Amino acid sequence: MHVAVFSAKRYDHRSLLAANEAAGARHQLTFHEAHLSAATAVLAQGAEAVCAFVNDTLDAPALEALASHGVRLVALRCAGFNNVDLAAARRVGIQVARVPAYSPEAVAEHTLAMILALNRQLHRAHARVREGNFALDGLMGFDMRGKTVGVIGTGRIGAAFVRLLQGFRCRVLAADPYPADEVAQLGATYVPREVLLADADVISLHCPLTPQTHHMIDADAIARMKRGVMLINTSRGGLVDTRAVIDGLKSGVIGHLGLDVYEEEGDLFFEDLSGQVLQDDVFARLLTFPNVLITAHQAFFTAEAVGAIAAITLENITCFEARGQAAFVISTEKLA
Ligand code: NAI
Helix, strand or coil, X not given: CEEEECCCCHHHHHHHHHXXXXXXXXXXXXXXXXXXXXXXXXXXXXXXXXXECCCCCECHHHHHHHHHCCCCEEEECCCCCCCECHHHHHHCCCEEECCCCCCHHHHXXXXXXXXXXXXXXXXXXXXXXXXXXXXXXXXXXXXXXXXEEEEECCCHHHHHHHHHHHHHCCEEEEECCCCCHHHHHCCCEECCHHHHHHHCCEEEECCCCCCCCCCCECHHHHHHCCCCEEEEECCCHHHECHHHHHHHHHHCXXXXXXXXXXXXXXXXXXXXXXXXXXXXXXXXXXXXXXCEEECCCCCCCCHHHHHHHHHHHHHHHHHHHHHCCCCCECCCHHHC
16 A cells, blocks of 8 residues: 655654565555645645654645545554544545554653653753752752652553552552543542642643643643642643643742643654744743753654554554554544
8 A cells, every 4th residue: 555654754764664564565655754734635646545643734624635635544653633633534534543552651651751850850950960060959859759649641651650650659649531440459549630630749641632621731720739739741732721831830839840742842843943943932931941841742752662653553554455444443433
């Protein structure tokens, strides 16, 4: 099958070509650096499938354009699918598949890395030591032991994160409309989200971005939090109202902020913009805080996860070619 791969970086070429080789080199992959959108969909001409990533825009115009060029499958090489208009995909006869689980541990471990780095201010300590400044003033952290960690969303990644927390002897609170037995058995206590917001010293977001979860962390939610709380978002930028979070940082309610995702990351992340003037003033403000640590959507980025993403993406494409049904189709039943 001819597959047009969008937003393709060198590591995507390597991992997808290796997975295609391993699957008998049955597919023809064409790589495009461009993001997928209505404007770039024409690049998929001649392809029956497109392979897309987190910041590609698969809205109705893009899907209509893809369908007009003969595309029948969107194979997302990620878990989240908030960037796809599933109703429009069904209307134009395009199947949408994703990689539901590749390495929840990769994201959970990055979450933990952000918490520890922010707590012990490793980002500042590293810069100081390189400048020959060995003073400790301003670098005091806190013991994780005994602290309350609130986990919002306890699916695959949230559960993996709770497993990692076992080693720290923290008290774990969880909020999820569908509580998981495994997470409760690990000692986490499910509570209403308002209780979690009020009690947690560290809050970590692990739920998908949907119309219901958009800006779940807004001014009202921040007003409920403990003064000095640490907020971590490795899920999707839209869960957090960035302007409200900036106000929370300025007032001191938010004591530490760790972001691997950002509402407007589509214009920034995954690109080297170091020689350019940053146009996003909200993002630029975030960068001025000493207690903010930002990574550019790299939580998934381990060798194991990238290899698994490529293998499952190829499996989706192969199954679609063989049976007309990808291995991990995103169900649109509830959209009926
Ligand atoms: P999952 O589907 O296994 O779990 C999501 C959980 O969130 C479910 O248990 C669901 O019931 C819960 N949830 C839904 N609405 C909620 C609400 N309003 N409040 C609390 N919980 C709610 O998904 P998984 O694999 O754990 O991934 C979670 C998210 O992580 C993905 O949707 C994606 O956006 C993000 N992600 C980020 C990556 C990165 O590199 N930064 C990589 C992979 C995923």
